[in-house]
Amino acid sequence: MSPFSQPDYSSGYQAFRSAFLDFIGDPFYQPEAECVRYIADGLLILENGRVKDLGPYEALKAQYADVTVTTYTNKLILPGFIDTHIHFPQTEMIAAYGEQLLEWLNQYVFPIEGKFQDKSYAQQIAAIFLDELLKNGTTTALVFTAVYPESVDAFFEAAEQRNLCMIAGKVLMDRNAPSFLSDTPETAYQESKRLIQKWHKRGRLRYAITPRFAVTSTEAQLRLAGTLLQEFPDVYLHTHLSENVKEVELVAQLFPEAAGYLDVYDRAGLVGERSVFAHGVQLREDEFQRLSEARAAIAFCPTSNLFLGSGLFNLERAKSAESPVKVGFGTDVGAGTSFSLLQTANEAYKVAQLRGQKLSAFKALFLATLGGARALMLDDRLGNFEVGKEADFVVLDLRPTPLLAVRNPTATATSLEELADRVFALMILGDDRAVQATYILGNLAYTQAVGQQPV
Numbered sequence: 247m248s249p250f251s252q253p254d255y256s257s258g259y260q261a262f263r264s265a266f267l268d269f270i271g272d273p274f275y276q277p278e279a280e281c282v283r284y285i286a287d288g289l290l291i292l293e294n295g296r297v298k299d300l301g302p303y304e305a306l307k308a309q310y311a312d313v314t315v316t317t318y319t320n321k322l323i324l325p326g327f328i329d330t331h332i333h334f335p336q337t338e339m340i341a342a343y344g345e346q347l348l349e350w351l352n353q354y355v356f357p358i359e360g361k362f363q364d365k366s367y368a369q370q371i372a373a374i375f376l377d378e379l380l381k382n383g384t385t386t387a388l389v390f391t392a393v394y395p396e397s398v399d400a401f402f403e404a405a406e407q408r409n410l411c412m413i414a415g416k417v418l419m420d421r422n423a424p425s426f427l428s429d430t431p432e433t434a435y436q437e438s439k440r441l442i443q444k445w446h447k448r449g450r451l452r453y454a455i456t457p458r459f460a461v462t463s464t465e466a467q468l469r470l471a472g473t474l475l476q477e478f479p480d481v482y483l484h485t486h487l488s489e490n491v492k493e494v495e496l497v498a499q500l501f502p503e504a505a506g507y508l509d510v511y512d513r514a515g516l517v518g519e520r521s522v523f524a525h526g527v528q529l530r531e532d533e534f535q536r537l538s539e540a541r542a543a544i545a546f547c548p549t550s551n552l553f554l555g556s557g558l559f560n561l562e563r564a565k566s567a568e569s570p571v572k573v574g575f576g577t578d579v580g581a582g583t584s585f586s587l588l589q590t591a592n593e594a595y596k597v598a599q600l601r602g603q604k605l606s607a608f609k610a611l612f613l614a615t616l617g618g619a620r621a622l623m624l625d626d627r628l629g630n631f632e633v634g635k636e637a638d639f640v641v642l643d644l645r646p647t648p649l650l651a652v653r654n655p656t657a658t659a660t661s662l663e664e665l666a667d668r669v670f671a672l673m674i675l676g677d678d679r680a681v682q683a684t685y686i687l688g689n690l691a692y693t694q695a696v697g698q699q700p701v
Contacts, residue, residue: 260292264318268630269616274565292637295687300631320657326385326638327587328618331524331545331576333390334375340580347490362392368400380692382585383640383681389414415456420467431467454482460497460510472515487523490556508533527557538569543621545576548593549583562603574618587614588676607670641683
């Protein structure tokens with residue numbers, strides 16, 4: 247029996263009793279106590295897959311006495327995790343040895359991505375990829391596919407089958423890539439337009455125009471990507487930015503007329519409030535300011551940045567009060583080394599430490615939930631348990647291993663200070679073993695133990 251369910255998405259009321267944690271504000275700018283909503287014994291009421299009510303169990307139980315309650319004892323329920331940058335075709339070459347960005351692309355990534363012209367193969371990997379996300383409590387992601395339209399169709403078909411809120415798009419590359427992975431400005435435009443018309447806002451799916459990065463697109467291709475954004479202003483722009491020192495130098499050589507890496511995209515009309523730029527490790531001060539002005543977002547990918555030796559992202563600068571930039575976490579598999587946003591937060595904490603900065607557990611979990619939703623402009627429907635939002639959530643076990651059972655002697659915290667300590671330990675020591683269950687629109691999509699039921 248598979249741990250992955252095919253939800254029926256039945257209508258009507260549902261009720262869940264457990265401890266609940268979500269965020270109603272940004273702890274980077276307000277006191278954490280004002281941003282954190284924690285209910286040690288709560289009741290979450292759903293109606294047709296959306297949040298109907300949330301509050302203390304004792305306060306709500308009489309009002310919903312006729313609703314069957316699913317109880318998770320000694321667990322903690324959070325909104326589903328949101329991954330703002332990941333590559334589904336790179337699933338099978340995660341943990342590839344020994345290179346930095348440009349060499350790594352040529353040695354490992356490009357040969358693998360060539361296999362995704364075969365739709366049946368893309369379907370196999372898409373299923374594995376989405377199952378890994380659910381296993382790790384990730385319910386929404388902004389996803390690179392490959393240059394082939396078949397890879398986009400395979401991914402969206404698999405996501406639609408699972409009723410997931412996913413954003414993805416065909417990769418655009420018309421230079422500095424193998425011929426078997428290259429398109430042209432015209433075919434990139436035509437294929438992307440067809441895919442937008444087919445998939446964008448189909449159910450819970452959204453489309454992202456996806457030039458790989460400035461190195462692999464000509465100015466003509468980037469301009470046509472900008473044209474697509476004008477024609478379809480509610481789609482996303484998803485690309486890489488200022489990840490690696492050599493990459494930044496190469497972009498300067500390829501675009502000598504541009505004022506910098508971000509300006510290459512800006513000149514093509516690609517910098518706006520629906521633009522998500524992965525990495526931003528080597529950004530200059532004026533580029534941070536421009537991203538803030540445009541209300542664009544950065545996907546902070548610490549496991550990838552460390553694995554490829556790219557550098558240490560300046561989270562404190564991105565989240566400055568003077569010119570703030572929206573930030574979410576990205577696992578960036580396959581340069582990233584884990585599908586787990588808990589492990590991503592673990593490495594983000596260490597990056598901050600190396601920069602002489604601090605990243606609290608609450609700030610990290612904000613980035614993995616409501617912060618990610620804001621980065622993707624989905625916070626009107628996802629990211630916390632506000633009434634009316636879509637009920638994607640994850641059930642976490644704070645004591646999933648013998649070591650964490652010692653570290654967290656009790657599962658349910660009685661204060662915010664105690665909760666901060668518990669979830670910090672989980673963030674540093676936890677992984678997919680901490681994910682008891684994942685729910686999509688209130689329906690069980692993954693459970694850790696086959697045949698195990700909530701108690």
